[in-house]
Every structure is written in C-alpha cells, then in structure tokens.
Amino acid sequence: MLRGNAVVGQSGGPTAAINATLSGVIRGALLASEIKTVYGMRNGIEGFLKEDLVDLGQTFNDDERLVALEHTPAAALGSCRKKLPDPTDIAFYESLFALFRKYEIRYFFYIGGNDSMDTVAKLTAYAKTQDYEMRFIGVPKTIDNDLAGTDHTPGFGSAAKYIATTMMEIIRDCAVYTTRAVTVVEIMGRDAGWLTMSAALPRLNGVAPDLIYLPERTFDMDRFLDAVEKAFAVHPNVVVAVSEGIQFADGRYVGEGMQSGSVDIFGHRYLSGTARVLESAVKEKFGCKVRSIELNLPQRCASHIASATDLSESVEVGKSAVRAAVSGVSGHVMTINRVSDHPYKIEIGHTDVSEVANMIRYVPDSFINADGNHITDDGVRYALPLILGEVELTYINGMPEHFIL
Amino acid sequence: MLRGNAVVGQSGGPTAAINATLSGVIRGALLASEIKTVYGMRNGIEGFLKEDLVDLGQTFNDDERLVALEHTPAAALGSCRKKLPDPTDIAFYESLFALFRKYEIRYFFYIGGNDSMDTVAKLTAYAKTQDYEMRFIGVPKTIDNDLAGTDHTPGFGSAAKYIATTMMEIIRDCAVYTTRAVTVVEIMGRDAGWLTMSAALPRLNGVAPDLIYLPERTFDMDRFLDAVEKAFAVHPNVVVAVSEGIQFADGRYVGEGMQSGSVDIFGHRYLSGTARVLESAVKEKFGCKVRSIELNLPQRCASHIASATDLSESVEVGKSAVRAAVSGVSGHVMTINRVSDHPYKIEIGHTDVSEVANMIRYVPDSFINADGNHITDDGVRYALPLILGEVELTYINGMPEHFIL
Numbered sequence: 001m002l003r004g005n006a007v008v009g010q011s012g013g014p015t016a017a018i019n020a021t022l023s024g025v026i027r028g029a030l031l032a033s034e035i036k037t038v039y040g041m042r043n044g045i046e047g048f049l050k051e052d053l054v055d056l057g058q059t060f061n062d063d064e065r066l067v068a069l070e071h072t073p074a075a076a077l078g079s080c081r082k083k084l085p086d087p088t089d090i091a092f093y094e095s096l097f098a099l100f101r102k103y104e105i106r107y108f109f110y111i112g113g114n115d116s117m118d119t120v121a122k123l124t125a126y127a128k129t130q131d132y133e134m135r136f137i138g139v140p141k142t143i144d145n146d147l148a149g150t151d152h153t154p155g156f157g158s159a160a161k162y163i164a165t166t167m168m169e170i171i172r173d174c175a176v177y178t179t180r181a182v183t184v185v186e187i188m189g190r191d192a193g194w195l196t197m198s199a200a201l202p203r204l205n206g207v208a209p210d211l212i213y214l215p216e217r218t219f220d221m222d223r224f225l226d227a228v229e230k231a232f233a234v235h236p237n238v239v240v241a242v243s244e245g246i247q248f249a250d251g252r253y254v255g256e257g258m259q260s261g262s263v264d265i266f267g268h269r270y271l272s273g274t275a276r277v278l279e280s281a282v283k284e285k286f287g288c289k290v291r292s293i294e295l296n297l298p299q300r301c302a303s304h305i306a307s308a309t310d311l312s313e314s315v316e317v318g319k320s321a322v323r324a325a326v327s328g329v330s331g332h333v334m335t336i337n338r339v340s341d342h343p344y345k346i347e348i349g350h351t352d353v354s355e356v357a358n359m360i361r362y363v364p365d366s367f368i369n370a371d372g373n374h375i376t377d378d379g380v381r382y383a384l385p386l387i388l389g390e391v392e393l394t395y396i397n398g399m400p401e402h403f404i405l
Numbered sequence: 406m407l408r409g410n411a412v413v414g415q416s417g418g419p420t421a422a423i424n425a426t427l428s429g430v431i432r433g434a435l436l437a438s439e440i441k442t443v444y445g446m447r448n449g450i451e452g453f454l455k456e457d458l459v460d461l462g463q464t465f466n467d468d469e470r471l472v473a474l475e476h477t478p479a480a481a482l483g484s485c486r487k488k489l490p491d492p493t494d495i496a497f498y499e500s501l502f503a504l505f506r507k508y509e510i511r512y513f514f515y516i517g518g519n520d521s522m523d524t525v526a527k528l529t530a531y532a533k534t535q536d537y538e539m540r541f542i543g544v545p546k547t548i549d550n551d552l553a554g555t556d557h558t559p560g561f562g563s564a565a566k567y568i569a570t571t572m573m574e575i576i577r578d579c580a581v582y583t584t585r586a587v588t589v590v591e592i593m594g595r596d597a598g599w600l601t602m603s604a605a606l607p608r609l610n611g612v613a614p615d616l617i618y619l620p621e622r623t624f625d626m627d628r629f630l631d632a633v634e635k636a637f638a639v640h641p642n643v644v645v646a647v648s649e650g651i652q653f654a655d656g657r658y659v660g661e662g663m664q665s666g667s668v669d670i671f672g673h674r675y676l677s678g679t680a681r682v683l684e685s686a687v688k689e690k691f692g693c694k695v696r697s698i699e700l701n702l703p704q705r706c707a708s709h710i711a712s713a714t715d716l717s718e719s720v721e722v723g724k725s726a727v728r729a730a731v732s733g734v735s736g737h738v739m740t741i742n743r744v745s746d747h748p749y750k751i752e753i754g755h756t757d758v759s760e761v762a763n764m765i766r767y768v769p770d771s772f773i774n775a776d777g778n779h780i781t782d783d784g785v786r787y788a789l790p791l792i793l794g795e796v797e798l799t800y801i802n803g804m805p806e807h808f809i810l
Contacts (some may be wrong), residue, residue: 014578043583074577165709165804169478172807173419173706176484178448204802293701301578304570304710387803397609398792399570402577
C-alpha cells in the first residue's frame with residue numbers, strides 16, 4: 001500500500017468532458033484511503049513546476065460543486081502544450097522529482113491527448129531510476145477520438161452530439177429555399193475523420209448531409225464537383241460535411257489551396273480553411289449560391305448539448321484511474337472497451353502507455369463507403385450509443401451554470 | 406362576421422421560432438369558427454402562385470405534432486425572398502386575387518421580416534380596390550430584432566440565448582492557456598446590433614467578452630487595437646464580439662477590408678468577413694495567436710437551445726394574429742409591448758403595417774457604453790427576460806426531434 005498525496009493536471013485542447021474526468025479523479029481520490037490530499041496543478045505540468053497548486057478536496061467539498069464542474073466546458077485547471085524534454089535533460093527531471101518529494105506526491109494523473117500520454121511515458125521511465133515510488137496514469141480525453149488502444153475517447157461523444165444536432169439544424173435551415181445552393185460545413189479533425197463521421201448520424205432521423213469527406217480518403221476536386229452535380233439531381237439544397245484535414249493526392253492539405261493567392265489588407269498570406277476552398281470551387285463550377293460554415297470551437301466546448309453517456313463515462317474513467325493507481329498500476333493509460341452494442345455496454349480498462357503514445361487511430365475502412373464520400377451503416381452504428389442521453393443542466397439567468405475554479 | 410378559409414405563409418430567413426408562430430396561427434385558426442380550412446402555402450407567396458398548398462388542419466390534427474413543429478428550426482413551409490411588384494402591375498395582383506377567390510381565402514397571414522411586411526402592405530392596399538373582402542395580418546419574425554413598433558421580435562430571444570450560451574463556452578475555452586491570444590467572434594446583424602448585444606449577457610454570470618462592437622457605432626481600427634492592448638493588461642485571453650455589419654467612418658463595411666487583396670485559387674475576389682479583418686489587424690499589431698469565429702447559421706437555427714419565453718410568445722403572437730383578423734383587423738402587424746420588467750410582462754398588440762414596413766429599429770444609445778465598445782446594464786436588463794426558460798425537447802437517437810412537413 002502506497003500512501004501519499006495525488007496530483008492531477010489537464011493538458012492539450014479543451015473538451016466538453018475533460019472536467020467530468022477531473023471530477024472523476026477527485027471523486028476517486030477522496031474515496032481512496034491511500035491518498036491524503038489531492039492537488040490540482042494549474043496549467044498542467046507548467047503550473048506544477050511553478051508550484052501553482054490547488055487543494056481540490058477543499059474546493060470540491062460537496063457533491064453539488066462536483067456536478068457543476070462536470071457540466072462546465074474546457075479545462076477548469078487550465079491547460080498547457082508543453083512537451084517534456086528528453087530523458088537526457090537530467091536537471092529538468094531532478095527538479096520535477098524534487099517537487100514530487102516536497103509535496104509527497106505518490107500519484108500522478110494527467111488528463112489529456114497524445115502529447116499528455118508522451119508526458120506520462122517519460123515520467124514513468126524516469127521514475128524507474130529513482131528510489132522514490134510513484135505511480136503515473138494517463139487519462140485520455142480528446143474530441144478527435146484518435147487515440148489508440150481504446151474504443152473511443154472521453155469528449156468525443158459530446159462533440160459528436162453537438163455536430164449531429166447542429167448538422168440537422170443546418171440542413172433544416174438550408175431546406176427552406178427552392179433555388180440551388182450548396183452549404184459546406186467544415187468539421188475539426190486534422191488527421192482522423194471521427195468527428196466528421198458523426199455528421200452522418202442525422203440519417204437515423206431521416207436527414208443527412210449529401211456528401212461527407214474524411215481525411216482517411218484522398219480528396220479529388222473533380223470527383224467532388226461531379227458528386228455535387230449528382231446531388232443536385234435529387235434536391236436543390238446540397239449540404240456537404242468536410243473534415244478540415246482532407247488532402248489532395250499529392251499530400252497538400254485542401255485548406256492550403258487558398259494560401260498562394262490570398263493576402264489580407266496588410267499583404268499577409270493566410271490559410272483560408274478547407275470549406276472556403278470548396279466554396280470557391282463550387283461557385284466557379286455551378287455559379288450558384290454557396291456558403292461555408294466552420295463549426296469551430298463550439299465543437300469542443302458546447303457543453304450545453306453534451307452527451308450524458310460521454311459525461312458519465314468520463315467521470316467513471318477518472319474514478320477508475322485512481323482505483324488502478326492505488327492497486328499498483330503505473331505507466332498505463334485508461335481505455336474504454338466496448339463489450340456490446342445491444343445493449344451498449346463498456347468496460348473500463350488500461351493499457352501500457354507505449355501502446356498509445358504518439359499513435360493515431362483512424363476511422364476504419366468499413367465505416368467509409370466505396371466512393372469515399374459517405375459513411376456506412378456500420379459507422380453510424382458505432383457512433384450512435386456515444387451521443388445518447390441528455391444532461392440535466394442548471395440554468396442561471398437563462399444560461400448554463402459553469403463552475404469557475 | 407367574415408367566413409371563409411385562411412392561408413398562412415413563411416418568408417425571409419429562417420429562425421428557431423418561426424415554426425412556433427406557424428403553430429400559433431394553426432392553433433388560432435382551428436379555434437376560430439369563422440375559418441373553415443387553414444391552408445399553408447409552400448415557399449411563401451411564390452408557392453401560393455403555383456397553388457402549392459397544404460391543408461394544415463389535416464396535417465396537424467393532434468397536439469403532439471404541433472408541439473414537435475414548435476421545436477423544429479427553420480421554416481417548415483419553406484420560404485422565399487420574393488418582393489411583390491408595384492401596384493401598377495395590375496395583371497400580377499389580378500391573378501393573385503383570382504386564386505384567393507378560387508380557394509375562398511378571406512384571411513391571409515404572412516410570417517416574416519421587413520420584406521414580408523411590405524408584402525402585407527401591398528396586398529392590403531390592392532384589396533381596397535376589390536369587392537372581395539379579405540384581411541391581411543403580418544406576423545413578425547426575425548432574429549435581428551430590428552423591426553419597428555415592437556419591444557422585440559419572435560425569434561430574437563432564442564438566437565440571443567444561443568449566442569449568450571455559446572459566448573460563455575467560448576470564453577471558458579479561451580481561458581485555459583496562459584499565453585496571449587485574441588479571439589474575435591462575428592455575430593449576425595448587418596444593420597442593427599441586437600444580436601451582438603446579447604453577447605454581453607454572460608456578464609450576469611460573471612464572465613463576458615472584453616469588447617463588443619455594434620453597427621450603431623462607427624468602427625475605428627486604431628481605437629480597437631488600443632482597447633485590445635488595455636484588455637491584455639487585465640488577462641492574456643482577450644475575447645471580442647463583433648457585429649458583421651460594423652462600418653468605418655467613411656461608410657465602408659469592415660468586412661470589405663479584405664476584398665481588395667483576397668483572391669481564391671481561381672482568381673476570384675471575395676468578402677472575407679468582419680472577424681477575419683480584425684484577426685489580421687490584431688496579428689499585425691501584437692503578433693500573438695489570433696482566432697476568428699463566425700457563429701454563422703446556428704445563430705438562427707439552434708432550436709436545441711431555444712428560449713422557452715421566445716417560443717411561447719411566438720405561439721401566442723400567432724394565435725393573437727388570428728383573433729385580431731377575425732375581429733376585423735386588417736393591414737396590421739402584430740407587436741409585443743413590454744408592460745413591466747419585474748415581473749416580466751408583455752401584451753400582444755398590433756399596429757398599422759405602414760408604421761413597420763421598410764424601417765429599422767436600432768439599439769438605443771442608452772444600451773451602448775460611452776466608448777462604444779460594450780453594453781450597459783440597461784442593455785443587459787432589456788435582453789435578459791427574452792432568453793429565460795428552457796424548452797423540454799423530445800430526443801430521438803440522441804438528437805432533437807424535428808417535424809418535417
């Protein structure tokens with residue numbers, strides 16, 4: 001039995017569920033007799049190095065506050081993008097471990113994406129050279145859903161629910177006029193198309209974008225324009241969902257297409273966005289009304305339409321991380337394994353961080369149609385359970401209550 | 406007592422509440438003994454001219470369907486942007502009134518914005534030359550809230566609730582990093598700043614954008630950059646809300662700023678958007694991370710976060726329109742008069758269409774601060790009651806139920 005204090009941090013881009021995972025870690029730590037104090041580090045490992053710590057047990061001394069935290073988007077502890085130096089930088093690791101000793105930290109929980117798992121891997125490796133026992137657990141979060149070793153990641157379900165709902169609403173909006181028009185909706189996902197895939201979910205309710213393009217398939221402009229032409233044969237309002245990360249066959253990002261010609265009032269070049277490039281191409285070819293919409297930040301922070309399944313799983317993953325650590329696990333990343341679809345059932349597990357760090361999990365071939373411009377029923381079936389359930393929020397002045405740490 | 410049939414149409418841009426108003430008209434018509442059949446015209450007056458009509462009493466024969474309609478964004482009947490010809494175009498009006506006679510239409514309800522009120526005015530004027538009695542009522546809807554003669558318009562409260570909620574979430578998202586960054590959020594409103602004003606509402610919950618710019622004030626780039634500099638003195642994450650319609654002192658739209666230099670891959674110039682112009686200017690001056698976000702269509706179609714106050718008022722306005730018409734009113738537009746703030750209380754009235762058509766109601770001076778870059782407490786007090794209350798939605802497959810006509 002390893003007694004001492006715990007510290008938890010959040011890192012990387014925010015999500016609607018990352019605070020639910022934080023709440024889970026706090027809940028788990030408060031229950032564990034091995035853990036005396038659970039500290040939060042502000043702005044991830046950067047804040048820890050400045051000893052910018054919060055006693056989370058004191059802050060969250062009642063359940064109501066934890067529930068409010070679970071419903072608050074973005075990282076309540078703040079985030080950072082620091083990548084740890086190589087193990088050869090002994091001075092860095094020595095100062096870090098001096099702080100662990102100073103605060104009697106025996107348990108280290110890091111909630112984040114790929115880079116955060118790299119941090120866990122490096123700390124675990126260095127700890128093995130020390131005569132100070134510690135346990136390191138990576139707790140995954142990313143709306144991108146592209147972490148290896150897990151069926152899905154906390155945060156994805158809420159982002160997917162937002163995208164599916166917003167896509168339905170946009171399709172309704174676009175359907176009101178009878179003149180030809182194309183609407184291109186750009187969805188996050190530089191490497192993997194999981195989020196863009198979720199734009200297909202409204203099909204279950206009888207509507208869907210006409211075309212969906214993921215980065216897992218090479219993008220061809222001529223084939224795209226042909227597909228729009230075919231879609232026009234069905235109805236005048238064509239809606240296209242497109243991942244920001246789609247690339248041409250030569251490896252250029254489609255979003256770079258504008259870069260060469262576009263300059264702003266100061267003469268600067270800038271990256272215009274994938275949807276804008278398609279907007280221009282469609283306007284050129286069809287001369288019709290074209291609109292591009294970037295769903296942008298709300299995809300990762302729209303906690304007002306979070307998935308109840310996602311939030312409750314996120315809390316459970318946090319709690320399980322603490323249970324795993326006190327039972328002796330270290331250098332592992334928490335995972336979600338899907339046991340069955342009907343009924344939807346998961347088990348929370350963990351795997352060695354080397355199986356996860358610095359890898360990307362792509363949308364499988366079976367989820368993408370043969371033409372590479374839509375999602376199969378298998379893909380929709382995969383995503384559906386992750387967006388189910390609505391969260392009962394508290395509203396103050398007509399706006400959702402947020403907990404500000 | 407004028408007996409006959411009624412027809413209702415929707416026109417102009419969609420909102421999250423325009424179907425609630427349609428439901429109100431249907432509910433009112435089904436209750437009125439003077440009205441036998443209530444027709445819906447598809448795609449506004451354009452559809453009526455093609456006799457593209459739906460028997461709405463038959464379609465909405467139970468309350469559940471009407472409730473689902475009220476929760477569905479965008480115009481269920483479809484919309485159009487047709488402006489009626491001048492009264493001198495006798496042939497046009499003769500063919501239109503021949504259709505009114507054919508379908509025994511005695512009541513005409515047109516749900517829309519400024520252009521739709523113009524349609525009501527023209528029809529009313531022409532009808533006076535006919536020996537066929539008819540009554541015409543305009544039922545206002547616009548997220549822009551810029552219609553004259555009313556305290557606010559159906560559709561505004563839901564858009565304001567979406568903007569306030571999304572702004573809170575974006576501010577949380579932006580707060581996670583410690584490095585300097587500016588986020589510029591572009592909000593709809595070409596002429597009036599009501600929607601952008603609603604970005605100030607989160608202040609009631611302890612957060613707010615640092616700067617808010619409405620089209621009611623001339624925009625000065627140097628003063629804007631100075632204001633950003635001052636905001637940096639308070640915290641590293643500066644959030645700016647800006648109306649798409651802000652203009653420089655010389656009358657140019659700020660969004661035009663990019664037009665001169667920007668060309669796409671095909672050599673076309675395009676309007677880059679107001680937020681993008683500010684993004685460039687901030688990047689030039691501060692060299693920090695800058696992001697621009699266009700809230701875009703979700704502002705007018707995000708019915709999943711509709712205001713309960715807005716939707717119930719929208720239904721009532723529709724019902725009241727029918728009551729007014731059967732009591733003998735014609736050539737009027739429905740209005741909402743605010744009787745008191747505490748408790749919030751309104752009365753639904755109506756005013757002559759000539760008092761409303763082709764006019765714009767601006768945000769009053771008392772709602773804008775002296776520097777022209779924020780909203781006063783009076784402005785926040787005005788908007789608050791309009792976003793209160795949440796709608797209990799039915800979810801199917803994790804997405805809100807929509808009624809598709």
